[in-house]
Amino acid sequence: xxxxxxxxxxxxxxxxxxxxxxxxxxxxxxxxxxxxxxxxxxxxxxxxxxxxxxxxxxxxxxxxxxxxxxxxxxxxxxxxxxxxxxxxxxxxxxxxxxxxxxxxxxxx
Amino acid sequence: xxxxxxxxxxxxxxxxxxxxxxxxxxxxxxxxxxxxxxxxxxxxxxxxxxxxxxxxxxxxxxxxxxxxxxxxxxxxxxxxxxxxxxxxxxxxxxxxxxxxxxxxxxxxxxxxxxxxxxxxxxxxx
Numbered sequence: 619x620x621x622x623x624x625x626x627x628x629x630x631x632x633x634x635x636x637x638x639x640x641x642x643x644x645x646x647x648x649x650x651x652x653x654x655x656x657x658x659x660x661x662x663x664x665x666x667x668x669x670x671x672x673x674x675x676x677x678x679x680x681x682x683x684x685x686x687x688x689x690x691x692x693x694x695x696x697x698x699x700x701x702x703x704x705x706x707x708x709x710x711x712x713x714x715x716x717x718x719x720x721x722x723x724x725x726x
Numbered sequence: 727x728x729x730x731x732x733x734x735x736x737x738x739x740x741x742x743x744x745x746x747x748x749x750x751x752x753x754x755x756x757x758x759x760x761x762x763x764x765x766x767x768x769x770x771x772x773x774x775x776x777x778x779x780x781x782x783x784x785x786x787x788x789x790x791x792x793x794x795x796x797x798x799x800x801x802x803x804x805x806x807x808x809x810x811x812x813x814x815x816x817x818x819x820x821x822x823x824x825x826x827x828x829x830x831x832x833x834x835x836x837x838x839x840x841x842x843x844x845x846x847x848x849x850x851x
Contacts, residue, residue, distance in 0.1 A: 661821055661841035674836045705771055713776035713785055720770050
C-alpha cells in the first residue's frame with residue numbers, strides 16, 4: 619500500500635502568514651494527489667486536485683505543487699476561516715485511496 | 727443542489743451488525759461511482775469501500791474485507807453498507823462520497839467530489 623506522510627502534524631500560525639504544508643508518498647504517484655480541508659464537525663472539502671489544479675470556488679490563495687513523491691499545499695496569506703485540518707490523498711491506486719494523517723493549523 | 731444524507735448509525739455491541747445507508751439527490755446517482763470513507767473520532771480519514779456505477783465491481787480496504795459489504799439501488803438513489811462482525815476499532819463517522827473525477831463545466835475542468843455529512847457508528851458494550 620502507498621503511504622502518505624504529512625508534515626508537520628500541527629502548525630501554530632497567524633492570520634496573514636504564508637503557510638506551506640507538505641505531503642510525501644512512499645512511491646512515485648505522478649500528480650495523483652488531492653488536498654482537502656476539514657473543519658470540526660464537517661465533511662472534508664476538496665481544495666486541490668491533480669496536485670495543482672484549484673477546485674472551482676476555492677480561493678486563489680490556495681495552491682498546490684509537486685509530482686512524483688513530494689507535494690506541497692501553500693496558503694499565500696492565511697485567513698481566519700483557514701484554521702482547519704488539511705489532508706492529502708493519493709489517487710494513484712484508485713479506488714484504493716489513502717490519506718495522509720493530516721496537518722492541523724492552529725491560531726498562534 | 728447535490729445532497730448525500732447518511733442514516734442508520736448508532737450504538738452496537740462488539741460482534742454485532744449494522745446497516746447504514748446514504749440517500750442521494752441532485753445528480754444522476756446511477757452514473758456515479760461511490761465510496762464509503764470513515765473517520766474515527768479525532769483521527770484521520772480512511773477509505774473503506776468502493777462500488778462501480780452499476781454495482782458490478784466492489785473494492786474493500788483490508789481492515790473491513792470479509793466483514794463489510796457495499797451495495798446500491800440505483801432505482802432508489804441509495805447506497806448501503808452492511809457491517810458485520812463489528813469491532814471497537816470500527817467506531818467512526820462514516821461518510822458517503824462520490825468517486826472523484828474531473829468533468830467539463832461550461833468548457834472548464836472541474837473536480838467532482840461530493841460528501842455527505844456522515845453518520846456515527848459506535849461499537850461498544
